[in-house]
Amino acid sequence: xxxxxxxxxxxxxxxxxxxxxxxxxxxxxxxxxxxxxxxxxxxxxxxxxxxxxxxxxxxxxxxxxxxxxxxxxxxxxxxxxxxxxxxxxxxxxxxxxxxxxxxxxxxxxxxxxxxxxxxxxxxxxxxxxxxxxxxxxxxxxxxxxxxxxxxxxxxxxxxxxxxxxxxxxxxxxxxxxx
Numbered sequence: 001x002x003x004x005x006x007x008x009x010x011x012x013x014x015x016x017x018x019x020x021x022x023x024x025x026x027x028x029x030x031x032x033x034x035x036x037x038x039x040x041x042x043x044x045x046x047x048x049x050x051x052x053x054x055x056x057x058x059x060x061x062x063x064x065x066x067x068x069x070x071x072x073x074x075x076x077x078x079x080x081x082x083x084x085x086x087x088x089x090x091x092x093x094x095x096x097x098x099x100x101x102x103x104x105x106x107x108x109x110x111x112x113x114x115x116x117x118x119x120x121x122x123x124x125x126x127x128x129x130x131x132x133x134x135x136x137x138x139x140x141x142x143x144x145x146x147x148x149x150x151x152x153x154x155x156x157x158x159x160x161x162x163x164x165x166x167x168x169x170x171x172x173x174x175x176x177x178x
């Protein structure tokens with residue numbers, strides 16, 4: 001009987017230890033609260049600053065861009081794209097795709113660069129001679145840590161030879177909403 005009481009006591013102590021020391025699943029509210037905490041990225045600007053930048057573009061660049069388009073379209077008034085839009089899913093999918101592809105190409109991805117481009121005269125009619133924006137992954141070629149040459153080369157954030165993301169929805173000529 002004495003041995004049985006030690007076994008029962010051991011089981012109880014084990015159960016209590018398991019309860020207090022093993023991780024438990026968070027409930028949905030705790031999980032959402034934990035996930036909602038994010039770090040504000042460097043470079044975030046106020047809406048007022050964005051509007052001022054957009055207004056400056058209109059003030060200093062729009063007339064020049066519009067006059068070039070008018071010359072190309074024989075004075076037909078046609079406003080060029082001023083922005084591109086991608087859905088959140090498209091951007092998240094592109095980031096995941098870029099990470100996987102650049103890893104297989106032997107690069108460490110460090111960011112993305114956005115370029116301005118222009119569809120040429122041979123593009124489909126709705127894009128012909130319009131501006132576009134596309135995103136390119138940036139980073140550096142992975143080098144082995146034992147390589148002595150890497151001690152002398154600074155890390156670079158150059159464009160990685162991976163397919164860029166284009167085909168965003170054109171934002172039109174209206175600019176940032178006032």
